[in-house]
Amino acid sequence: MGWESPPGISAQAQPHRSPGSCSPRPRCSRCRSPPPPPRFRRASRGRWSVWKLQPRAELPKTGLGSREQLCGRRDNKTPQSQPGSVSLAVCVCVCLARLRWVRLPAPVGRVLAPSGTRSIMATVRVSEAEKVYILHGIRDDLRVDGRGCEDYRHVEIETDVVSNTDGSAKVTLGHTAVLVGIKADIGKPTPLIPNEGYLEFFVDCSANATPEFEGRGGDELGTELSNTLYKVFNNKHSVDLKSLCISAGEHCWVLYVDVLLLQCDGNLYDAISIAIKAALFNTKIPKVHISADEEGAKEIELSDDPYDCVRLNVENVPCIVTLCKVGHRHVVDATLQEKACSVASLIISVTNKGTVTCTRKVGGGSLDPESIFEMTQAGKRVGKALHAPLMKLLRQEESLGKKRQKVGFLG
Amino acid sequence: MPTDTKRVRGPEASQSPSLFVSKPAAAPPSLGTRADGRRWGQVDVRPLFVRCGLVSQAKGSAYLEAGSTKLLCGVYGPKETERKDETDMKCGRLTTDMRFAPFSCPERGSWIQGSQDKDLSQMLHESLQPAVCLQKYPRSQIEVNVMVLENSGSVLAHAITCASLALADAGIEMYDLVLGCSIRQDGDSYVVDPSYTEQNSCSSVDSDNQGNLTVAFLPSLNQISGLQSDGEMTEETLTAGVRTCIEGCYKLYPVIQQALAKAVRRAAPPPSES
Structure with missing residues (x-):
């Protein structure tokens, strides 16, 4: 189901705005369909400046040429007419690149192993030209799919998708799809904190998402993600762990949060955190009754009524915002192409009150202290704005009850 | 039944005696000095002892002691990569491995990572x-191994410092040294370079600001290469915390430089006057 117009997120069923409308920039309202006719958007951008053939000011204002024109340029073997005399090979390359842009508004590259980074994440190979294109776009607050720098892609959330779990949710964010199932089990509390239950996180990277994840390939990413999730929830306010206690020191509820990555198209952290919040909202823990017999032996009785259950308070469950530093700016919800252009990103998990529960720098680059402060600020702003619409949506879905239209995995 | 005869195993169900030790009440943060004489809310890092080149077999090594946190780091390489894929052709691979000795923490740990x-x-x-110029080492890998001998808090921060020193000692080309510093925020006050008990202490004050923050900093480039925090903090506190950590890193800088200079002088003594 759709997520209606939170500040950072494009609305669902809004028609594409015509390029002539008063909107400062055309927005993509549906990420699944290709963005609005790219011609208009791209035409305003200096395509040739990418190749430093002409200074930006002297660009031909006609914008993108037709295909014939491009091919003609390739046949016409006089690249010397360009100011910065380039070799033929480069020119052909330019033409090919341009042709490619005409056909593919959002280029989908080959899935390849990452370059030198340890964190294995499904990565795409982005050519230098594409990189420069993305970089210049972000400099002008205009991303390849038409979003601004602090906009999310279209988000879809469905809860209660797997009946065998106590709570589950499926979140798609652009082409990233995450499924979270929560199982509640009775376990023993940790000896250090006898009066609290606990959460266990496990992230599984399905080989469906990328062939890289086959076998043990996804383990490293999985551990990284689950370790970060432990840190995100490592505070007193996120989940009321005391309510998970059944009898102090002996029994407590253990919530096994299992995350399954179905598709990877960048920004896994944010999608996972939204899915976990939705799944925790959906979690129904059965009520238990403890009775003690004469000898003092305790017995736990599970309620027979399946509707007699406890719900968790998820108001304070944080959402993660990943900010990718691209060029001199940072973007929220980066696609794989944008991620390939960035050297480092910052993960911030923000609660609805705006407190930060976890930060972490990921990626192989370093960041200026000032830009870290800027990114923290932006992350807080974006993350805080994420909660209200998410909670509203979850409540709305909950209130529909059985009338709810199920979408499942085919939607 | 096959059992591991090399190790003495404890009984099936046992609890650590440390659980039954009555914990001292956490001192209110505003009350002046900490257990080891340092002060709350001030950039007071523990005195540092560092030395390079203690492991003779390694290309470079460093030993670091801060309070009773003790770390040993060895750097091996650059050597040919074991795993050959496309990406290794252009730039080298850095592998890191950090382990705790089983006896390093109050609770016994296992040998398995x-x-x-x-x-x-x-x-x-x-x-x-x-910080490492990996593009200068194509098709090769550099291994960094850190062993924590004694954990007395701020292990990650000191491991970063120690590892960068060992890399420099190994002669690996680097843009800058990396220094690590961590703080523990507790309510409105904070402690720099917390000890193990301070790091895991949980004051009864139900405050919003409580957490650990570790920053890795490149001092001469003024860049943050690593940042990690958990717990719960407001954004302002976090920003202030990062600034404090940077200040803490600058305090370590001369000590590390001196240790490095000393190691170089020992390796290549200056020509005598005669």
Whole structure:
């Protein structure tokens, strides 16, 4: 189901705005369909400046040429007419690149192993030209799919998708799809904190998402993600762990949060955190009754009524915002192409009150202290704005009850 | 039944005696000095002892002691990569491995690398990578191994410092040294370079600001190469915390430089006057 117009997120069923409308920039309202006719958007951008053939000011204002024109340029073997005399090979390359842009508004590259980074994440190979294109776009607050720098892609959330779990949710964010199932089990509390239950996180990277994840390939990413999730929830306010206690020191509820990555198209952290919040909202823990017999032996009785259950308070469950530093700016919800252009990103998990529960720098680059402060600020702003619409949506879905239209995995 | 005869195993169900020790009441943060005489809310790092080149077999090594946190780091390489794929052709690979000795913490740990160790290794890797000129070592890999001999708090921060020193000692080309510093925020006050008890203490004050923050910093480039925090903090506190950590890193800088200069002088003594 759709997520209606939170500040950072494009609305669902809004028609594409015509390029002539008063909107400062055309927005993509549906990420699944290709963005609005790219011609208009791209035409305003200096395509040739990418190749430093002409200074930006002297660009031909006609914008993108037709295909014939491009091919003609390739046949016409006089690249010397360009100011910065380039070799033929480069020119052909330019033409090919341009042709490619005409056909593919959002280029989908080959899935390849990452370059030198340890964190294995499904990565795409982005050519230098594409990189420069993305970089210049972000400099002008205009991303390849038409979003601004602090906009999310279209988000879809469905809860209660797997009946065998106590709570589950499926979140798609652009082409990233995450499924979270929560199982509640009775376990023993940790000896250090006898009066609290606990959460266990496990992230599984399905080989469906990328062939890289086959076998043990996804383990490293999985551990990284689950370790970060432990840190995100490592505070007193996120989940009321005391309510998970059944009898102090002996029994407590253990919530096994299992995350399954179905598709990877960048920004896994944010999608996972939204899915976990939705799944925790959906979690129904059965009520238990403890009775003690004469000898003092305790017995736990599970309620027979399946509707007699406890719900968790998820108001304070944080959402993660990943900010990718691209060029001199940072973007929220980066696609794989944008991620390939960035050297480092910052993960911030923000609660609805705006407190930060976890930060972490990921990626192989370093960041200026000032830009870290800027990114923290932006992350807080974006993350805080994420909660209200998410909670509203979850409540709305909950209130529909059985009338709810199920979408499942085919939607 | 096959049992491991090399190790003495404890009984099936046992609890650590440390659980039954009555914990001292956490002192209110505003009350002046900490257990080891340092002060709350001031950039007071523990005195540092560092030395290079203690492991003779390694290309470079460093030993670091801060309070009773003791770390040993060895750097091997650059050597040919074991794993050959496309990406290794252009730039080298840095591998990090951080382990705790089983006796390093109050509770006995296992020899097998747990998920905490893996997480710390990953953080170490992310903090060191920006500083190393990996493009100068194509088709090769550099191994960094850190062993924590005694854990008395702020292990990650000191591991970063120690590892960068060992890399420099190994003669690996780097853009800058990497220094690590961590703080523990507790309410409105904070402690720099917390000890093990301070790090895990949980004051009864139900405050919003409580957490650990570790920063890895490249001092001469003024860049942050690693950042990690948990707990709960407001954004302002976090920003202030990062600034405090940077200040703490600058305090370590001369000590590390001196240790490095000393190591170089020992390796290549200046020509005598005669």
